[in-house]
Amino acid sequence: MNLLMGAMASSAVGTAAELGIADALADGPATADELAKTVEADTDSLDSVLQALTALGVFTRDADGRYANSPMSEPLRSDHPDSVRHLATLLCGLYGQAATGGLTQAVRAGTSVMPCTFGVGLYEYLDSHPDTARIFDLAMQDWTRPIATLLADNLPLDDVHTVVDVGGGNGTLLQALLSAHPHLNGICADRPDTCDRAEHTLAESQQDDLARRLTFRPTDILQDVPTGGDLYLIKNVLHDWNTTTSVQILRNIRTAMTATPRTSAGAPPKLLIIDPLAEHDSGAAFRNVIKMVVGEPRTRSRSEADIRREATEAGFDVLSITPCPADLSVITCVPTS
Ligand SMILES: C[S@@+](CC[C@H](N)C(=O)[O-])C[C@H]1O[C@@H](n2cnc3c(N)ncnc32)[C@H](O)[C@@H]1O
The missing domain is CATH 1.10.10.10 (Winged helix-like DNA-binding domain superfamily/Winged helix DNA-binding domain)
Structure with a gap:
């Protein structure tokens, strides 16, 4: 019951x-x-x-x-160090409404839930619902905060000059990295309205040094990705997309990287994909249902073999796969030589 x-x-x-x-x-x-x-x-x-x-x-x-x-x-x-207030609002609110309204229809038709319930996909919905979009940004911040600190403390960033976070949301991860490493600059590439809100919030926070080093770049990552990074990150983004779109996004990153073939230390630039992988995901049983609710049609959990295949198809060699807290794995890639 x-x-x-x-x-x-x-x-x-x-x-x-x-x-x-x-x-x-x-x-x-x-x-x-x-x-x-x-x-x-x-x-x-x-x-x-x-x-x-x-x-x-x-x-x-x-x-x-x-x-x-x-x-x-x-x-x-809201002020708890591991706050999930906005994540709870999003998961129990919009995602719950979507699932309640459209899961049965989506299962019958083999499609995504959001269009069955609301007539549009997640990001089109957020484009026309700014209050929910604001909650979405903050929910992603709740989700990212714990791992952002861990990455800021552990990633080798001494030889990196500019980090590009692809689909970087409101810049939570970049803010953690740039705050811990004052030599770094960051470019956060996301949808125009997300960039607008994030830029505004950062300006209001009066963190002038951070605002000078962190640029929000309105981008459609399905079309292209900003050049100029010697480290590219893509966290919790590919999990919204099926294999075809995921490979396209990775190819766009690969193309952007050709503008910076070597870091200042003479090494090739790296791409870190940070996403759940089935082998290291305690939520794996439900992951495909969440993907049906918010992902594009036919988006499914990825295994280590899946992400290796997609990265290779997009022109990358996978150097390592490291499981992390929060059910995430860091997949370290370099352009195929
Ligand atoms: C699940 S959120 C993850 C955000 C952030 N990387 C994090 O881990 O907190 C996915 C992000 O991809 C962005 N996104 C979705 N479609 C996009 C597109 N076509 N172009 C640029 N960004 C997009 C969303 O706005 C959102 O910020």
């Missing part, structure tokens, strides 16, 4: 995340009435959702009806 009620439970978590309940409880317990005033909601309806979430262990409730955060809800706070 719990499984059958899963969509309702997921929606309730998404609602709490979107309304900012965990933020509202950051300073201590509060009644449903107090919370409803803070987050501008209806007291009785909010109380129903919070009671359900309390039964699931997300919040606690004392004898006087005062709710409090629990270890489960703490990461729903």
